[in-house]
Amino acid sequence: MRETKRHSGYFAVVKRECLILTSRPLYLFAALIFPLFALFFMTTIFGNGMIENIPVGIVDEDESTMSHEIERLCSAVPEIRVTERFANTAEARDALLSKKIYGYLIIPHNFQEDVEANRNTTLTLCYHYAFLSVGSEVMQGFLNALRIIAVTPLQQTTEFLGVNDETLETLASPISISSHPLYNPALNYSSYLTFPYFWVLFQILILLNIAYSFGNDFNDKRKIVECLKTGNDKFVNVILGKLTPYILIFTSIAIFANVLMFDIMDFDLHSKITSMITICFLFIMATCSISLFLFSIYSHLPIIISFISMFGSLGATFAGVTFPVNAMYPIFEKLSLLFPIRHFVVITDYLRYESHAFLYCWKSILMLISFNILIILATILLKRRMNKAIELKPLN
Template sequence: MSETNKHNAFRTVVRRELDRMVSRRLYFGVCIVLPLFCIFFMSTIFGDGQMENIPVGIVDQDQTSLSREVSRTVAAVPTFKVTRHYTDQEAARRATQAKEIYGYLVIPANFEADAIAGRQATLAYYYHYALLSVGGEVNGAFATVLGQLSMDPVVMQATALGIGEEQITSFLLPVTASNHPLFNPDLDYSVFLSNPFFFVFFQIIVLLTTLYAVGSEIKFGTGREWLSAAGGNIVTAVAGKLLPYTIIFSLMSVLANYVMFGLLHIPFACGFWPLNLTAILFVMSTQALALFIFSLFPVLGIVISIVSMIGSLGATLAGVTFPVESMYAPVYYSSFLFPVRHFTEICQNLLYGDYGFAYTWVNYSALLAFLLPALLLLPRLKKAIENEAKWSHLLS
């Protein structure tokens, strides 16, 4: 086929795919509506970036002025919203198990008397740790507020003995901790979760859309027409079909970066160009992965289930909420089979320090490497298209 005929065939395939896209509202939904919804959802889900008003309870078995002061101090913590006061621990424990509250403080009987007499007065708190993020916030808030309360009786006694405030501080806190959270000083959840979580959801959309765009040709018996429009060249057929989706999904990625780093002012250490080019490469590698999987077994109904599972695993193995290096060795090494894993590694490098290409060239190479298996299996895909009657029978 001459170069002119190849170009004409490519344009024919692109026009054919655009006609298919505008003929069904499904394509508008998955290519435009769902990505825009994901951008809006991930841009607003974390609110001010901090967990606030987490429901907790208080079990006050002392019912004294000191216990009521402790209750008011806990209620004043922005992280907490004291929704109920319980008379016994069993009721509070059942409420925590039912997730009516996510933790509770126990003020024991004789708490005020023990505190005034200088005896050991213990405040115990319990929290729901099945949800790690919420449990961590509740634990941290309780530890902070109770750490301050534990020093109050000592301060009062020392003050009564005439000891100065500076001296009290020196023996109560001989070592002063100074915390400086790197890259996220406000401990804002949106800084380190909004961008990667969007692309975790986005990869599932890209995978499923690519599968359906290619697989529907076999499912509805139009594969030979598609291949004929490409002049029998499977590379031209695949490139022309996927190009409109690549452009749309790349624009959605650029829009997501602009919304999160431009409008929401999430801090980042690099410019927009590295982020956008990386996102476009991620879209292409994800499409290649979907094409590779479908070429292995071109039965749309089954392969969609496989890709859905792969997309879900990618959310875990991206290393956003738990370091992949700390997982079991087989899980760690299998994480490199997911484009979103390499994309996350690159983005963390770009956002937190822009340390240079030397730290990310392996990940960039891996994203490019996803294109190779898809290209190698194109002859198998062509054979499946030519035998679409057999595959259509399997689908029915």
């Protein structure tokens, strides 16, 4: 009978929390609609996953047949597109600074004349490298186009000597390089950025939702009493009952996100999708635990919401998506272990790219599981605070 009463208290708190979610549109929007919007936004923001047709310019000081041929070659490569022609370098630099273009090529005076006379000449390439990915693509696009021009003087000489094209290719590039971009052979930005970027944002939403949900009830004496009465005066029922609806919602979003990315969008995955969903569930539990623990330390809602937002933003950095953690200062590398998102990214990277991932990431899996200990600590701290707040007999 006592066991039935305890369970009824838990389910009563779950029902109460579900009613709060459905009766207040803002709660439902923050917990369900906005994460789904973020998911669709992240999966479509990169388009086809390739950076193409980046606008660039040409400063043609030679106005020769060869300089016009260079312009045509630059327009032919997929990475860049010649959109501007400038009379001088100053105009090109102004356009680069205003981001009308992301790079420009300077063809000097007497370029064709120097090439035909076998004199050394230089083509100057300037590109915006404040944007690393765009700058790299611009540089690669120009180099692909100019590689043909670079062998033109040698081609004219070898034709005069009667050397065939196959021998010319060997002379121009005696060492062949066979490049194999592993794990992302299509060089698709969506493949390796969409998944972690979504979860970096999702962890911030989880942190904020949990903290606000508990803060809205536990900072009001009347609501504290109501929660305890609903949970049959069992504080564990209150904690678990309030967490359950959010965990179910977040887990459902995680399942949908995995199906969307790995089944529908066909992102690379070298393990079973059930393994990914399991790790996502562990991550959701760990993030909820962190949020609840931080709230239990300091209950003033506006301040703790600000702190949790900062914690989530730092997690975006320590996740190691845009900059490798092992290249940071050692103290920051150690601090990254305090963020569930870091362990999640490590695990999912192995799951996505290695078929025997557990051999490499079992430590991170244990760390994710260990974060759930914080729920116990948070429950103890919150129980003490509630006892003082309502000035009743100690809670069970």
